[in-house]
Amino acid sequence: MRYRPYGRTGKNISIIAAGCMRLKTPQTERDVQEAAQVLLHAYGKGVNFFDTAPIYCGDRSEEIVGVAIRHMKPGTYYVSTKCDEADAEGFRRGLERSLDRLGLDRIHFFHIWCLMTPAQWEERKKKGAVRAAVRAKEEGLIEHLVFSSHMSGEETAAVIAEGLFDGVTLGFNATNFPFRRKALQAASRAGLGVVTMNPLAGGLIPNHPQQFDFIRGRGDPDVVTAALRFNLSHSAVTSALVGFRRQDDVDGALAALDGFTPKSNEEIVQLEQRLEQKFNGLCTGCGYCLPCPADVSIPKLMDAYNMLILEGQPQAVLDRLHWQWSLDKADAGRCTACGECEEKCTQHLPIIERLNQIKAL
Incomplete structure (x- = not known):
């Protein structure tokens, strides 16, 4: 496993991070234990960053992560979770619930979650969530305050410029990089860690291997490997989140690191130019457009x-x-x-x- 500094935090995290949204939704206690084993398998392979949230896996992802980290040595792993409440009281309740589910006294990376628009960011400030987050950090309940963004690169860069955060989680892949490029640049300048979500464009890339075959370079055995390597070749990217459901998913993602040498800036520019020419505005199927008042799918x-x-x-x-x-x-x-x-x-x-x-x- 390879590791990169998470911004200026002094922490080194694995360049493949465990996304804990796609774990099997548990129906029984045995299901919880089996899902935790997937994360422990990843930990055994060197993965040390585990990203979870309320509502994931039928609202049990944090519980699964909590079970897994009981078997990990303190100081050898980092947990990232989130809260999307806008008001101070709701944010505090969400934080305390996460601490309880995870069995932690302090959360390593806690997100102001899912900023979709600048107006939402202003709302989080106005209603008190940001104030509550800063207070919780001062109390030692949060080690690093971070945020997740679905905004444009320019809009995300504006939030970064306010200087409140140690890192950002954002969608970045071979289909949407022009939309988020300025956010990466801003994070790099400000010394923030960057964790990317959706590196495979929500399955769009692996489901269309022929159409995306041109992104493969020398030594890339398939488009999935090529897409992950494209992501990780950007020096501003600290780690790429990959959703794990089975142990095979862990092994498949880590195989992308075998023989991996980051592409040069020239190679990245050339590949980005080809991508921009070939595709424009693919939907990644995130589902944030729902619900539709007219019930359109x-x-x-x-x-x-x-x-x-x-x-x-x-x-x-x-x-x-x-x-x-x-x-x-x-x-x-x-x-x-x-x-x-x-x-x-x-x-x-x-x-x-x-x-x-x-x-x-």
Whole structure:
């Protein structure tokens, strides 16, 4: 395993981090133990950063992580969790609940969670969540205050510039890097750690190996490896989150590090240019556009629209709707153009326009 400094914190974390959202949702105590074993397998391979949150895995991910870290030596692992409450009291309750579930006296990295817009950031400040977070850090309940962002690079950079945080977690991959590039640059200048989520674009890259084959370089055995290496070749990136469900997922992700040499800046620029030319605005299926007031299945329809970008064939969109999602293009016709989805979209995609295109196929 390789490690990188997490900004200016003095901590070195594994360049592959354990994303604890995709662990099997437990139905029994045995399921909890089995999920914890996946994390212990990763720990045994050198992974020392475990990212969890409330609501993950049926609201039991923090519990699973808590079970796993009881078997880890103190000082050899770091836990990252989150709270999206806007007011001070709600934030404090969320923090105390996480401490209890994890069995910790102090959380290593605690997030102001899921900033979608600058207005949300202002709301967290106005209603007291940020004040409560700073107070908790002063009390020793939080070691490092960080935030997660789904905003644009420019908007994320503005939050970084306020100087409150030690790190940021953001979506960064071979399909959305132009949208987040300025955030990486700002984090690097400010000395913040950067953990990237969605390095495989929510499954978009491994599900289209032929279309993404061009990102493979010398020594890249497959597009999944190439995508992870693209991510980790950016010097501003401290670690890439990979969601683990089984022990095989751990081994597969770590295999990407075998023989890994970061790409040069020139190679990265050339690859980014090819990506920008080939793809523009792919939906990564994060689902933040939901719920839709008109009950439109937006992520499924946008997934199908990706086929138009990837393959250029309208029939591929209809086939994807039918065979993958059991939907018809008429589903797009329920859109009332209210605009709620576009306000919430982490990629700022023209969803309404795309729904109209699907309806007209």
